[in-house]
Amino acid sequence: xxxxxxxxxxxxxxxxxxxxxxxxxxxxxxxxxxxxxxxxxxxxxxxxxxxxxxxxxxxxxxxxxxxxxxxxxxxxxxxxxxxxxxxxxxxxxxxxxxxxxxxxxxxxxxxxxxxxxxxxxxxxxxxxxxxxxxxxxxxxxx
Amino acid sequence: xxxxxxxxxxxxxxxxxxxxxxxxxxxxxxxxxxxxxxxxxxxxxxxxxxxxxxxxxxxxxxxxxxxxxxxxxxxxxxxxxxxxxxxxxxxxxxxxxxxxxxxxxxxxxxxxxxxxxxxxxxxxxxxxxxxxxxxxxxxxxxxxxxxxxxxxxxxxxxxxxxxxxxxxxxxxxxxxxxxxxxxxxxxxxxxxxxxx
Numbered sequence: 001x002x003x004x005x006x007x008x009x010x011x012x013x014x015x016x017x018x019x020x021x022x023x024x025x026x027x028x029x030x031x032x033x034x035x036x037x038x039x040x041x042x043x044x045x046x047x048x049x050x051x052x053x054x055x056x057x058x059x060x061x062x063x064x065x066x067x068x069x070x071x072x073x074x075x076x077x078x079x080x081x082x083x084x085x086x087x088x089x090x091x092x093x094x095x096x097x098x099x100x101x102x103x104x105x106x107x108x109x110x111x112x113x114x115x116x117x118x119x120x121x122x123x124x125x126x127x128x129x130x131x132x133x134x135x136x137x138x139x140x141x142x
Numbered sequence: 143x144x145x146x147x148x149x150x151x152x153x154x155x156x157x158x159x160x161x162x163x164x165x166x167x168x169x170x171x172x173x174x175x176x177x178x179x180x181x182x183x184x185x186x187x188x189x190x191x192x193x194x195x196x197x198x199x200x201x202x203x204x205x206x207x208x209x210x211x212x213x214x215x216x217x218x219x220x221x222x223x224x225x226x227x228x229x230x231x232x233x234x235x236x237x238x239x240x241x242x243x244x245x246x247x248x249x250x251x252x253x254x255x256x257x258x259x260x261x262x263x264x265x266x267x268x269x270x271x272x273x274x275x276x277x278x279x280x281x282x283x284x285x286x287x288x289x290x291x292x293x294x295x296x297x298x299x300x301x302x303x304x305x306x307x308x309x310x311x312x313x314x315x316x317x318x319x320x321x322x323x324x325x326x327x328x329x330x331x332x333x334x335x336x337x338x
Contacts, residue, residue: 003323006323006326006327006330007323009326009330010275010319010322010323010326012268013268013271013272013275013326014272014287014291016265016268016269016272017272017287017288017291017292018269018292019178019179019181019182019292020178020181020182020185020186020194021178021181022177022178022180022181022195022198023195026173026177026181026195026198026199027170027173027174027177029195029199030173030177030199030202030203031166031169031170031173033199033202033203034166034169034203034206037203037206037207038166
């Protein structure tokens with residue numbers, strides 16, 4: 001048999017190359033094999049405060065700090081203005097309800113920054129901690 | 143079937159986006175669409191139905207897990223077949239001597255001498271001869287023939303699937319055809335002897 005005929009015969013044979021049929025329940029098995037991954041996705045941790053919100057909070061805090069340094073008060077901190085207003089409100093409340101509340105009269109506002117900034121940092125640490133625990137929940141469940 | 147596999151790429155992209163949105167029915171559609179080709183490719187490489195089924199299933203799970211990484215630079219089928227090819231080849235390397243079921247042995251190891259080749263022009267016999275030719279090839283050559291002749295993949299696509307360059311694939315394809323022709327020549331010669 002000549003090479004040409006062999007080639008022709010081979011081409012003819014290759015036309016009979018066909019698909020092997022996958023088992024009937026193949027798709028079901030694949031889909032059920034995906035269930036563990038689907039379960040993982042369902043319990044994925046999504047932070048309560050989004051990244052965008054954190055950025056916004058950060059920017060606001062920076063503005064607050066800058067304002068405090070740009071407009072310093074002779075009598076105290078920048079926060080004295082709203083606190084004076086609050087003191088007025090307290091006085092009014094006292095006169096209405098006749099309750100004794102001296103808290104805002106003698107309030108030292110210098111502690112506000114040392115409180116706000118660590119609180120903010122603690123909030124971030126807490127958020128990251130939750131994220132870590134949720135990510136490694138299988139480890140913590142044992 | 144061939145037409146079904148060669149469906150529009152846009153169609154695949156639509157279903158992929160649906161899967162990424164969490165629509166599992168869309169993934170089920172992709173599995174149904176490609177399951178036969180995926181199974182065929184795995185079977186041609188592994189020569190064992192059970193192993194081929196496992197590899198095909200694993201491949202679809204890998205596809206699902208990595209679907210976010212698919213950038214649509216190539217066809218979805220090319221990306222899918224690459225995963226199947228790599229998974230099956232790794233399996234072959236792990237199991238140097240894969241065990242075959244009796245049915246698979248019958249399918250792949252047809253005794254040359256006992257074959258009745260006088261009816262070789264019948265379709266069934268042609269299929270059997272083809273199977274014998276494939277059986278003489280190694281797993282990567284069988285995959286090459288399957289991708290080129292069955293799924294009608296382009297040389298560049300096969301190169302992407304197998305991780306080789308275009309010229310390598312062309313040379314391999316030429317050599318594989320040559321091997322098959324030599325084996326076919328031997329079969330037809332024995333047929334002639336039998337008739338005489």
